[in-house]
Amino acid sequence: MHRTGMSHVRDSYNGFIARHEVAWELFFAALAIFYVALGAVPEDMAWVVPVEWALTGVFAAEFISRYWAAPSRRAYLRGHWIDLVALVPPVRALRTLRLLRLLRLVRAFAGVGRALSAVDRLARHRGLVWLFVGWIGVMVITSIGLYAAENGINKAIASPYDALWWGIVTMTTVGYGDVFPITGEGRLFAATLMILGIGLFSAITATVTSFMLEGSADVSAQIEKLANLNATGALSDEEFASAKARLLLRL
Numbered sequence: 001m002h003r004t005g006m007s008h009v010r011d012s013y014n015g016f017i018a019r020h021e022v023a024w025e026l027f028f029a030a031l032a033i034f035y036v037a038l039g040a041v042p043e044d045m046a047w048v049v050p051v052e053w054a055l056t057g058v059f060a061a062e063f064i065s066r067y068w069a070a071p072s073r074r075a076y077l078r079g080h081w082i083d084l085v086a087l088v089p090p091v092r093a094l095r096t097l098r099l100l101r102l103l104r105l106v107r108a109f110a111g112v113g114r115a116l117s118a119v120d121r122l123a124r125h126r127g128l129v130w131l132f133v134g135w136i137g138v139m140v141i142t143s144i145g146l147y148a149a150e151n152g153i154n155k156a157i158a159s160p161y162d163a164l165w166w167g168i169v170t171m172t173t174v175g176y177g178d179v180f181p182i183t184g185e186g187r188l189f190a191a192t193l194m195i196l197g198i199g200l201f202s203a204i205t206a207t208v209t210s211f212m213l214e215g216s217a218d219v220s221a222q223i224e225k226l227a228n229l230n231a232t233g234a235l236s237d238e239e240f241a242s243a244k245a246r247l248l249l250r251l
Helices: 002-019 021-039 049-068 073-079 081-085 095-100 103-118 126-150 161-169 184-231 238-249
Strands: none
Touching: 002 021, 002 049, 021 049, 049 073, 049 081, 073 081, 073 095, 081 103, 103 126, 126 161, 126 184, 161 184
């Protein structure tokens, strides 16, 4: 009886998350972005550290509860191991732990991707959604990583906006050269952005082109069918012209 009751609680919890998946993922994505942004707030502000620990507690509670309720805990851990690693204490004195908090952004962009994929109108283009979210995610995460690694060391990176500018310039292959990394960690983030960012952009371009070609072929086939109906008299010239115009607007 006890086991049946616990199973019912787990099923109810999973059902609640499934029904509110979009809101759930976007909420925790927003918390993750806010948590990472707190890393740029000076520690001498009294409220920062308690808020960081409170958010860490929220993330830990969410991970533990979903792990407990998962039908397959091994599968859940394989798919959410980054969430586990990201549950590092918000200790600012250790540089490595400050950089590890950036893993929270991986969860944030993954959550946004899952939320967008759950929207019916985007369901057919789920692959493109994930590519786009991954592309933006790589740029933001590496930009913040560069700022965390070089703030106070690199004079060209005085604020997160400088790092974001570097990320955009590097991602678009413009390469002004006004901002560049000088530390080992910063160069590692730069290499990640150059390899993954440019690769994802190429994949997005290829996917969009594929969608456009598929849409064009589909519209052409439908126009051909309408033309046949018009030739047999099933459609008048006015109906054929109107239907053809509506199809062409989709291109």
